[in-house]
Amino acid sequence: MVRPDFRTASRCGVIILLLPLILPRAVLAQQSPQPAPLSRVESALREGNFSQAAALLERRAEAGDPEAQYLLASLYRSGRGVEQDDGAAYRWMKAAAEKGHAKAQFNLARMYLEGRGVAMDVRQARVWLAKASALGHLEASKLLAEISTERRVALHSSWATTVAIEKPQPPGSANVPAKRNARPAVLDAAWRGQDEALRLLLASGASVSLKDEDGNTPLALAASAGHEETIKILIAAGADVNAANRIGETPLMLSAARGHAAGVALLLKGGAAVGMRSSTGETALSQAVRACSIEAVRVLIGKGASRAGADGGTMLMLAAQLCPQAIALIDADNAALVNAQDEQGRTAIWHAADRGNASAIRLLLARHADAGIADKQGSTPLMRSLENGEKEAGGLLIGRSGDIDRRTAAGNTALILAAKSGLTDVVRSLLQAGAGADIRNSQGYTALMVASAEGHADVAKVLLDAGADRNLRNKKRQTAMDVAKASGQAGIAELLK
Secondary structure: OOOOOOOOOOOOOOOOOOOOOOOOOOOOOOOOOOOOHHHHHHHHHHOOOHHHHHHHHHHHHHOOOHHHHHHHHHHHHHOOOOOOOHHHHHHHHHHHHHOOOHHHHHHHHHHHHHOOOOOOOHHHHHHHHHHHHHOOOHHHHHHHHHHHHOOOOOOOOOHHHHHHOOOOOOOOOOOOOOEEOOEEHHHHHHHHOOHHHHHHHHHOOOOOOOOOOOOOOHHHHHHHHOOHHHHHHHHHOOOOOOOOOOOOOOHHHHHHHOOOHHHHHHHHHOOOOOOOOOOOOOOHHHHHHHHOOHHHHHHHHHOOOOOEOOOOOEHHHHHHHHOHHHHHHOOOOOHHHHOOOOOOOOOHHHHHHHOOOHHHHHHHHHOOOOOOOOOOOOOOHHHHHHHOOOHHHHHHHOOOOOOOOOOOOOOOOHHHHHHHHOOHHHHHHHHHOOOOOOOOOOOOOOHHHHHHHHOOHHHHHHHHHOOOOOOOOOOOOOOHHHHHHHOOOHHHHHHOO
16 A cells, blocks of 8 residues: 655655545645656756765666666766776676666676776677677677777787787778777776876877767876876877866866866866866866865865856755765855755755755754755755654754744645654654644644554654644544554554544
Protein backbone atom coordinates (compact mmCIF):
# COMPACT_ATOMS: atom_id res chain seq x y z
CA MET A 1 0.00 0.00 0.00
CA VAL A 2 1.32 3.44 -0.88
CA ARG A 3 2.65 5.58 1.94
CA PRO A 4 1.86 9.30 2.13
CA ASP A 5 4.59 11.58 0.86
CA PHE A 6 5.09 14.84 2.75
CA ARG A 7 7.73 16.52 0.64
CA THR A 8 6.59 19.96 -0.37
CA ALA A 9 8.74 20.06 -3.45
CA SER A 10 11.36 18.14 -5.36
CA ARG A 11 14.89 19.47 -5.21
CA CYS A 12 14.14 21.36 -8.40
CA GLY A 13 11.28 23.13 -6.63
CA VAL A 14 8.42 21.38 -8.46
CA ILE A 15 5.34 20.58 -6.36
CA ILE A 16 3.22 17.65 -7.40
CA LEU A 17 -0.07 17.25 -5.53
CA LEU A 18 -1.06 13.83 -4.28
CA LEU A 19 -4.30 12.54 -5.76
CA PRO A 20 -6.43 11.14 -2.89
CA LEU A 21 -8.72 9.19 -5.19
CA ILE A 22 -5.77 7.33 -6.67
CA LEU A 23 -3.79 7.02 -3.45
CA PRO A 24 -6.36 6.46 -0.70
CA ARG A 25 -3.79 6.42 2.05
CA ALA A 26 -2.24 9.74 1.16
CA VAL A 27 -2.38 11.84 4.29
CA LEU A 28 -0.94 15.06 2.91
CA ALA A 29 -1.95 16.98 -0.21
CA GLN A 30 1.64 17.91 -0.76
CA GLN A 31 3.41 15.82 -3.37
CA SER A 32 3.05 12.65 -5.36
CA PRO A 33 5.52 9.80 -5.04
CA GLN A 34 9.09 10.65 -5.85
CA PRO A 35 9.86 10.83 -9.59
CA ALA A 36 11.90 8.06 -11.11
CA PRO A 37 15.44 8.29 -9.75
CA LEU A 38 16.93 8.72 -13.22
CA SER A 39 14.69 11.74 -13.70
CA ARG A 40 16.15 13.20 -10.52
CA VAL A 41 19.62 12.37 -11.81
CA GLU A 42 18.94 14.18 -15.08
CA SER A 43 17.67 17.18 -13.14
CA ALA A 44 20.76 17.19 -10.92
CA LEU A 45 23.04 16.96 -13.94
CA ARG A 46 21.25 19.83 -15.66
CA GLU A 47 21.74 21.94 -12.55
CA GLY A 48 25.41 20.96 -12.36
CA ASN A 49 24.78 19.23 -9.03
CA PHE A 50 27.11 16.34 -9.76
CA SER A 51 27.53 15.21 -6.15
CA GLN A 52 23.77 14.70 -5.79
CA ALA A 53 23.66 12.93 -9.16
CA ALA A 54 26.48 10.61 -8.05
CA ALA A 55 24.66 9.75 -4.80
CA LEU A 56 21.46 8.94 -6.65
CA LEU A 57 23.30 6.92 -9.29
CA GLU A 58 25.23 4.91 -6.70
CA ARG A 59 22.05 3.36 -5.31
CA ARG A 60 20.65 2.49 -8.73
CA ALA A 61 24.02 1.23 -9.97
CA GLU A 62 24.37 -1.10 -6.99
CA ALA A 63 20.88 -2.42 -7.78
CA GLY A 64 22.13 -3.39 -11.24
CA ASP A 65 20.76 -0.59 -13.45
CA PRO A 66 23.10 -0.45 -16.51
CA GLU A 67 22.26 3.16 -17.40
CA ALA A 68 23.06 4.25 -13.85
CA GLN A 69 26.27 2.21 -13.92
CA TYR A 70 27.31 3.89 -17.18
CA LEU A 71 26.56 7.40 -15.90
CA LEU A 72 28.29 6.75 -12.58
CA ALA A 73 31.35 5.44 -14.43
CA SER A 74 31.38 8.65 -16.48
CA LEU A 75 31.34 10.76 -13.30
CA TYR A 76 34.22 8.77 -11.82
CA ARG A 77 36.17 9.10 -15.06
CA SER A 78 35.76 12.88 -15.16
CA GLY A 79 35.91 13.47 -11.40
CA ARG A 80 32.53 15.23 -11.25
CA GLY A 81 30.73 14.96 -7.95
CA VAL A 82 33.16 12.23 -6.83
CA GLU A 83 36.90 11.90 -6.46
CA GLN A 84 38.33 11.09 -9.89
CA ASP A 85 38.98 7.36 -9.93
CA ASP A 86 39.80 5.49 -13.14
CA GLY A 87 39.58 2.18 -11.28
CA ALA A 88 36.02 2.84 -10.15
CA ALA A 89 35.17 4.17 -13.61
CA TYR A 90 36.41 0.94 -15.15
CA ARG A 91 34.49 -1.30 -12.74
CA TRP A 92 31.17 0.46 -13.29
CA MET A 93 31.72 0.81 -17.03
CA LYS A 94 32.43 -2.91 -17.29
CA ALA A 95 29.34 -3.73 -15.23
CA ALA A 96 27.16 -1.71 -17.61
CA ALA A 97 28.91 -3.12 -20.69
CA GLU A 98 28.29 -6.68 -19.54
CA LYS A 99 24.57 -5.88 -19.42
CA GLY A 100 24.58 -4.87 -23.08
CA HIS A 101 24.86 -1.10 -22.75
CA ALA A 102 26.31 0.00 -26.10
CA LYS A 103 27.78 3.32 -24.93
CA ALA A 104 29.39 1.59 -21.97
CA GLN A 105 30.85 -1.05 -24.28
CA PHE A 106 32.33 1.63 -26.52
CA ASN A 107 33.80 3.57 -23.59
CA LEU A 108 35.10 0.41 -21.95
CA ALA A 109 36.94 -0.35 -25.20
CA ARG A 110 38.48 3.11 -25.11
CA MET A 111 39.62 2.54 -21.54
CA TYR A 112 41.36 -0.65 -22.67
CA LEU A 113 43.02 1.25 -25.52
CA GLU A 114 44.11 4.09 -23.26
CA GLY A 115 45.11 1.98 -20.28
CA ARG A 116 42.78 3.95 -18.01
CA GLY A 117 41.71 2.03 -14.93
CA VAL A 118 42.94 -1.21 -16.46
CA ALA A 119 46.04 -2.47 -18.26
CA MET A 120 46.15 -1.60 -21.95
CA ASP A 121 44.68 -4.48 -23.93
CA VAL A 122 43.89 -4.00 -27.62
CA ARG A 123 42.41 -7.48 -27.92
CA GLN A 124 39.83 -6.76 -25.22
CA ALA A 125 39.17 -3.37 -26.80
CA ARG A 126 38.33 -5.09 -30.08
CA VAL A 127 35.99 -7.50 -28.30
CA TRP A 128 33.97 -4.67 -26.74
CA LEU A 129 34.04 -2.54 -29.87
CA ALA A 130 32.62 -5.46 -31.80
CA LYS A 131 29.82 -5.85 -29.25
CA ALA A 132 28.98 -2.13 -29.38
CA SER A 133 29.18 -2.13 -33.16
CA ALA A 134 26.74 -5.04 -33.31
CA LEU A 135 24.29 -2.90 -31.34
CA GLY A 136 24.55 -0.14 -33.93
CA HIS A 137 27.11 2.13 -32.26
CA LEU A 138 28.65 3.95 -35.25
CA GLU A 139 31.70 5.34 -33.45
CA ALA A 140 32.52 1.85 -32.23
CA SER A 141 32.37 0.57 -35.81
CA LYS A 142 34.72 3.31 -37.00
CA LEU A 143 37.23 2.80 -34.20
CA LEU A 144 37.15 -0.97 -34.68
CA ALA A 145 37.98 -0.52 -38.34
CA GLU A 146 40.77 1.91 -37.47
CA ILE A 147 42.59 -0.22 -34.91
CA SER A 148 42.15 -3.33 -37.04
CA THR A 149 44.23 -1.79 -39.83
CA GLU A 150 47.00 -0.22 -37.72
CA ARG A 151 50.37 -1.99 -37.74
CA ARG A 152 51.16 -2.11 -34.04
CA VAL A 153 53.92 -4.13 -32.43
CA ALA A 154 55.20 -4.07 -28.88
CA LEU A 155 52.05 -2.42 -27.60
CA HIS A 156 53.45 -2.16 -24.10
CA SER A 157 56.67 -0.47 -25.16
CA SER A 158 57.65 3.13 -24.51
CA TRP A 159 55.71 6.19 -25.69
CA ALA A 160 58.20 6.98 -28.47
CA THR A 161 58.13 3.44 -29.83
CA THR A 162 54.34 3.30 -29.81
CA VAL A 163 54.08 6.51 -31.82
CA ALA A 164 56.80 5.43 -34.24
CA ILE A 165 55.06 2.19 -35.21
CA GLU A 166 51.80 3.81 -36.30
CA LYS A 167 50.84 2.96 -39.84
CA PRO A 168 52.67 5.13 -42.44
CA GLN A 169 50.85 8.30 -43.39
CA PRO A 170 49.80 8.56 -47.05
CA PRO A 171 51.31 11.26 -49.26
CA GLY A 172 50.10 14.74 -48.36
CA SER A 173 49.09 13.81 -44.85
CA ALA A 174 52.09 15.18 -42.98
CA ASN A 175 49.85 17.29 -40.76
CA VAL A 176 47.79 14.37 -39.48
CA PRO A 177 48.60 14.11 -35.74
CA ALA A 178 50.34 10.97 -34.52
CA LYS A 179 48.17 8.84 -32.27
CA ARG A 180 48.73 6.93 -29.10
CA ASN A 181 46.08 4.92 -27.27
CA ALA A 182 43.49 5.85 -29.90
CA ARG A 183 43.89 9.60 -29.46
CA PRO A 184 46.31 12.24 -30.82
CA ALA A 185 49.66 11.88 -29.09
CA VAL A 186 49.82 15.51 -27.96
CA LEU A 187 46.54 15.04 -26.08
CA ASP A 188 47.68 11.76 -24.56
CA ALA A 189 50.99 13.23 -23.41
CA ALA A 190 49.24 16.24 -21.85
CA TRP A 191 46.71 14.04 -20.05
CA ARG A 192 49.44 11.82 -18.62
CA GLY A 193 51.82 14.67 -17.79
CA GLN A 194 54.57 13.22 -19.98
CA ASP A 195 56.46 16.47 -20.28
CA GLU A 196 59.50 15.34 -22.28
CA ALA A 197 57.32 13.64 -24.85
CA LEU A 198 55.14 16.75 -25.00
CA ARG A 199 58.13 19.00 -25.61
CA LEU A 200 59.27 16.77 -28.47
CA LEU A 201 55.80 16.81 -30.01
CA LEU A 202 55.51 20.58 -29.77
CA ALA A 203 58.99 21.02 -31.22
CA SER A 204 57.90 18.79 -34.12
CA GLY A 205 54.93 21.04 -34.84
CA ALA A 206 52.12 19.39 -32.84
CA SER A 207 49.23 21.81 -32.31
CA VAL A 208 48.32 23.04 -28.84
CA SER A 209 44.84 23.78 -30.20
CA LEU A 210 43.99 20.16 -31.02
CA LYS A 211 40.81 18.91 -29.30
CA ASP A 212 39.50 15.50 -28.32
CA GLU A 213 35.94 14.35 -29.04
CA ASP A 214 34.69 16.25 -25.99
CA GLY A 215 36.35 19.45 -27.16
CA ASN A 216 39.16 19.37 -24.60
CA THR A 217 42.52 20.84 -25.61
CA PRO A 218 45.86 19.55 -24.29
CA LEU A 219 45.80 22.36 -21.72
CA ALA A 220 42.30 21.37 -20.57
CA LEU A 221 43.42 17.77 -20.07
CA ALA A 222 46.59 18.79 -18.23
CA ALA A 223 44.57 21.17 -16.03
CA SER A 224 42.03 18.48 -15.21
CA ALA A 225 44.78 16.03 -14.30
CA GLY A 226 46.65 18.59 -12.19
CA HIS A 227 49.97 18.44 -14.07
CA GLU A 228 51.53 21.77 -13.11
CA GLU A 229 54.68 21.55 -15.24
CA THR A 230 52.61 20.44 -18.23
CA ILE A 231 50.36 23.46 -17.77
CA LYS A 232 53.41 25.73 -17.81
CA ILE A 233 54.75 24.10 -20.98
CA LEU A 234 51.48 24.48 -22.83
CA ILE A 235 50.89 28.08 -21.77
CA ALA A 236 54.44 28.95 -22.84
CA ALA A 237 53.70 27.28 -26.19
CA GLY A 238 50.75 29.62 -26.75
CA ALA A 239 47.84 27.45 -25.64
CA ASP A 240 44.53 29.32 -25.33
CA VAL A 241 43.86 29.40 -21.59
CA ASN A 242 40.18 30.15 -22.18
CA ALA A 243 39.43 27.52 -24.84
CA ALA A 244 36.13 25.90 -23.85
CA ASN A 245 35.11 22.31 -24.48
CA ARG A 246 31.73 21.19 -25.81
CA ILE A 247 29.86 22.07 -22.64
CA GLY A 248 31.66 25.36 -22.19
CA GLU A 249 34.18 24.30 -19.57
CA THR A 250 37.54 26.05 -19.63
CA PRO A 251 40.85 24.69 -18.31
CA LEU A 252 40.35 26.88 -15.23
CA MET A 253 36.97 25.29 -14.50
CA LEU A 254 38.35 21.79 -15.00
CA SER A 255 41.28 22.47 -12.70
CA ALA A 256 38.99 23.95 -10.04
CA ALA A 257 36.55 21.02 -10.34
CA ARG A 258 39.37 18.65 -9.39
CA GLY A 259 40.55 20.88 -6.55
CA HIS A 260 43.94 21.63 -8.13
CA ALA A 261 44.64 24.96 -6.43
CA ALA A 262 48.17 25.22 -7.82
CA GLY A 263 46.87 24.63 -11.34
CA VAL A 264 44.18 27.26 -10.79
CA ALA A 265 46.84 29.77 -9.76
CA LEU A 266 48.99 28.96 -12.83
CA LEU A 267 46.07 29.36 -15.22
CA LEU A 268 45.03 32.67 -13.65
CA LYS A 269 48.61 33.88 -13.94
CA GLY A 270 48.50 32.83 -17.59
CA GLY A 271 45.45 35.00 -18.27
CA ALA A 272 42.52 32.69 -17.59
CA ALA A 273 39.22 34.57 -17.29
CA VAL A 274 37.78 34.02 -13.81
CA GLY A 275 34.17 34.88 -14.69
CA MET A 276 33.42 32.55 -17.62
CA ARG A 277 30.44 30.19 -17.32
CA SER A 278 29.83 26.78 -18.83
CA SER A 279 26.62 25.85 -20.64
CA THR A 280 25.24 24.63 -17.30
CA GLY A 281 26.04 27.93 -15.59
CA GLU A 282 29.09 26.68 -13.73
CA THR A 283 32.05 28.94 -13.00
CA ALA A 284 35.52 28.09 -11.76
CA LEU A 285 34.46 29.22 -8.28
CA SER A 286 31.33 27.07 -8.23
CA GLN A 287 33.43 24.09 -9.31
CA ALA A 288 35.96 24.78 -6.56
CA VAL A 289 33.15 24.98 -3.99
CA ARG A 290 31.67 21.71 -5.25
CA ALA A 291 35.10 20.11 -4.92
CA CYS A 292 35.39 21.77 -1.49
CA SER A 293 38.91 22.89 -2.36
CA ILE A 294 39.36 25.70 0.15
CA GLU A 295 42.67 26.85 -1.30
CA ALA A 296 41.23 27.01 -4.82
CA VAL A 297 38.24 28.95 -3.47
CA ARG A 298 40.63 31.34 -1.72
CA VAL A 299 42.70 31.90 -4.88
CA LEU A 300 39.64 32.52 -7.06
CA ILE A 301 37.99 34.93 -4.63
CA GLY A 302 41.31 36.73 -4.38
CA LYS A 303 41.11 37.26 -8.14
CA GLY A 304 37.62 38.74 -7.93
CA ALA A 305 35.48 35.70 -8.74
CA SER A 306 31.77 36.53 -8.63
CA ARG A 307 29.77 35.22 -5.67
CA ALA A 308 26.67 34.96 -7.87
CA GLY A 309 25.48 31.48 -8.77
CA ALA A 310 23.05 30.08 -11.32
CA ASP A 311 19.25 30.61 -11.19
CA GLY A 312 19.49 33.54 -8.86
CA GLY A 313 21.50 31.60 -6.31
CA THR A 314 24.79 32.47 -4.64
CA MET A 315 28.07 30.73 -3.95
CA LEU A 316 27.18 30.94 -0.26
CA MET A 317 24.13 28.75 -0.92
CA LEU A 318 26.32 26.22 -2.70
CA ALA A 319 28.84 26.24 0.14
CA ALA A 320 25.99 25.76 2.65
CA GLN A 321 25.05 22.57 0.85
CA LEU A 322 28.44 21.09 0.03
CA CYS A 323 31.33 22.84 1.73
CA PRO A 324 30.76 24.61 5.06
CA GLN A 325 34.50 25.32 5.26
CA ALA A 326 34.11 27.77 2.39
CA ILE A 327 31.38 29.82 4.08
CA ALA A 328 33.79 32.14 5.86
CA LEU A 329 35.55 32.94 2.57
CA ILE A 330 32.42 34.00 0.68
CA ASP A 331 31.54 37.30 2.41
CA ALA A 332 29.45 35.44 4.94
CA ASP A 333 29.54 38.45 7.31
CA ASN A 334 27.50 40.40 4.77
CA ALA A 335 23.94 40.27 6.15
CA ALA A 336 22.35 40.87 2.74
CA LEU A 337 24.31 37.99 1.23
CA VAL A 338 23.64 35.65 4.14
CA ASN A 339 19.87 36.10 3.74
CA ALA A 340 19.74 36.44 -0.06
CA GLN A 341 17.05 34.31 -1.74
CA ASP A 342 17.22 32.39 -4.99
CA GLU A 343 14.43 32.11 -7.56
CA GLN A 344 12.55 29.68 -5.32
CA GLY A 345 12.85 32.00 -2.32
CA ARG A 346 15.42 29.79 -0.62
CA THR A 347 18.26 31.13 1.48
CA ALA A 348 21.67 29.68 2.28
CA ILE A 349 20.41 28.28 5.58
CA TRP A 350 17.39 26.74 3.79
CA HIS A 351 19.78 24.91 1.48
CA ALA A 352 21.90 23.80 4.43
CA ALA A 353 18.77 22.44 6.12
CA ASP A 354 17.74 20.68 2.92
CA ARG A 355 21.03 18.77 2.98
CA GLY A 356 20.94 18.23 6.73
CA ASN A 357 24.25 20.08 6.91
CA ALA A 358 24.36 20.84 10.63
CA SER A 359 27.84 22.40 10.59
CA ALA A 360 26.77 24.86 7.89
CA ILE A 361 23.62 25.71 9.85
CA ARG A 362 25.70 26.51 12.94
CA LEU A 363 28.05 28.75 10.95
CA LEU A 364 25.19 30.61 9.29
CA LEU A 365 23.27 31.08 12.54
CA ALA A 366 26.44 32.56 14.03
CA ARG A 367 26.40 35.01 11.13
CA HIS A 368 22.80 36.03 11.89
CA ALA A 369 21.10 34.03 9.17
CA ASP A 370 17.34 34.43 9.39
CA ALA A 371 15.95 30.91 9.81
CA GLY A 372 12.39 32.22 9.62
CA ILE A 373 12.50 32.99 5.90
CA ALA A 374 10.26 30.50 4.06
CA ASP A 375 10.55 29.59 0.40
CA LYS A 376 7.77 30.15 -2.13
CA GLN A 377 6.02 27.00 -0.93
CA GLY A 378 5.90 28.22 2.65
CA SER A 379 8.62 25.83 3.84
CA THR A 380 11.08 27.22 6.39
CA PRO A 381 14.53 25.71 6.96
CA LEU A 382 13.10 23.92 10.02
CA MET A 383 10.27 22.40 8.01
CA ARG A 384 12.58 21.33 5.19
CA SER A 385 14.97 19.58 7.55
CA LEU A 386 12.10 17.74 9.25
CA GLU A 387 10.40 16.57 6.07
CA ASN A 388 13.78 15.16 5.04
CA GLY A 389 14.12 13.39 8.39
CA GLU A 390 17.18 15.42 9.44
CA LYS A 391 17.07 15.20 13.21
CA GLU A 392 20.24 17.15 14.08
CA ALA A 393 19.56 19.97 11.64
CA GLY A 394 15.95 20.22 12.82
CA GLY A 395 17.00 20.34 16.45
CA LEU A 396 19.27 23.31 15.74
CA LEU A 397 16.44 25.27 14.13
CA ILE A 398 13.67 24.82 16.70
CA GLY A 399 12.90 28.20 18.20
CA ARG A 400 14.69 30.06 15.40
CA SER A 401 12.08 29.81 12.65
CA GLY A 402 9.45 32.28 13.81
CA ASP A 403 5.90 31.00 14.27
CA ILE A 404 6.27 27.43 15.44
CA ASP A 405 2.84 26.55 14.01
CA ARG A 406 3.53 28.08 10.62
CA ARG A 407 2.07 26.04 7.76
CA THR A 408 3.37 25.05 4.36
CA ALA A 409 1.25 25.45 1.22
CA ALA A 410 -0.25 22.04 2.04
CA GLY A 411 -1.08 23.06 5.59
CA ASN A 412 1.64 21.05 7.29
CA THR A 413 3.29 22.31 10.45
CA ALA A 414 6.75 21.43 11.70
CA LEU A 415 5.11 19.04 14.20
CA ILE A 416 3.21 17.20 11.46
CA LEU A 417 6.40 16.86 9.38
CA ALA A 418 8.41 15.63 12.37
CA ALA A 419 5.68 13.11 13.17
CA LYS A 420 5.72 11.82 9.60
CA SER A 421 9.51 11.36 9.74
CA GLY A 422 9.33 9.55 13.09
CA LEU A 423 11.56 12.05 14.89
CA THR A 424 10.39 11.34 18.42
CA ASP A 425 12.84 13.64 20.22
CA VAL A 426 12.10 16.50 17.83
CA VAL A 427 8.33 15.99 18.31
CA ARG A 428 8.88 16.20 22.05
CA SER A 429 10.96 19.39 21.70
CA LEU A 430 8.38 21.01 19.44
CA LEU A 431 5.60 20.25 21.91
CA GLN A 432 7.68 21.70 24.74
CA ALA A 433 8.21 24.82 22.61
CA GLY A 434 4.44 25.24 22.32
CA ALA A 435 3.59 23.54 19.02
CA GLY A 436 -0.13 22.84 18.63
CA ALA A 437 -0.76 19.10 18.88
CA ASP A 438 -4.16 19.13 17.14
CA ILE A 439 -3.54 21.38 14.15
CA ARG A 440 -4.82 19.77 10.96
CA ASN A 441 -3.38 20.03 7.47
CA SER A 442 -5.35 20.63 4.28
CA GLN A 443 -6.60 17.02 4.28
CA GLY A 444 -7.58 17.23 7.91
CA TYR A 445 -4.75 15.09 9.25
CA THR A 446 -3.23 15.86 12.64
CA ALA A 447 0.26 14.89 13.75
CA LEU A 448 -1.28 11.92 15.61
CA MET A 449 -3.02 10.68 12.47
CA VAL A 450 0.18 11.04 10.49
CA ALA A 451 2.21 9.12 13.08
CA SER A 452 -0.49 6.42 13.09
CA ALA A 453 -0.42 6.10 9.30
CA GLU A 454 3.38 5.82 9.27
CA GLY A 455 3.59 3.32 12.12
CA HIS A 456 5.55 5.57 14.50
CA ALA A 457 4.27 4.25 17.82
CA ASP A 458 6.75 6.19 19.95
CA VAL A 459 5.69 9.45 18.34
CA ALA A 460 2.03 8.57 18.86
CA LYS A 461 2.67 7.94 22.56
CA VAL A 462 4.46 11.30 22.97
CA LEU A 463 1.55 13.08 21.27
CA LEU A 464 -1.04 11.29 23.38
CA ASP A 465 0.89 12.11 26.56
CA ALA A 466 0.86 15.76 25.46
CA GLY A 467 -2.92 15.67 25.19
CA ALA A 468 -3.42 15.15 21.47
CA ASP A 469 -7.11 14.53 20.70
CA ARG A 470 -7.54 10.98 19.42
CA ASN A 471 -11.16 11.62 18.44
CA LEU A 472 -10.59 14.28 15.79
CA ARG A 473 -11.52 13.30 12.23
CA ASN A 474 -9.89 14.07 8.89
CA LYS A 475 -11.80 15.01 5.73
CA LYS A 476 -12.57 11.34 5.13
CA ARG A 477 -14.19 11.25 8.58
CA GLN A 478 -11.43 8.99 9.91
CA THR A 479 -10.05 9.16 13.42
CA ALA A 480 -6.41 8.37 14.21
CA MET A 481 -7.46 4.81 15.07
CA ASP A 482 -9.28 4.45 11.75
CA VAL A 483 -6.16 5.64 9.95
CA ALA A 484 -4.01 3.16 11.88
CA LYS A 485 -6.31 0.26 10.99
CA ALA A 486 -6.47 1.26 7.33
CA SER A 487 -2.67 1.39 7.27
CA GLY A 488 -2.24 -2.03 8.87
CA GLN A 489 -0.82 -0.58 12.10
CA ALA A 490 -2.62 -2.89 14.53
CA GLY A 491 -0.38 -2.05 17.47
CA ILE A 492 -1.03 1.68 17.19
CA ALA A 493 -4.75 1.05 16.64
CA GLU A 494 -4.76 -0.82 19.95
CA LEU A 495 -2.92 2.05 21.61
CA LEU A 496 -5.57 4.48 20.39
CA LYS A 497 -8.60 2.58 21.75
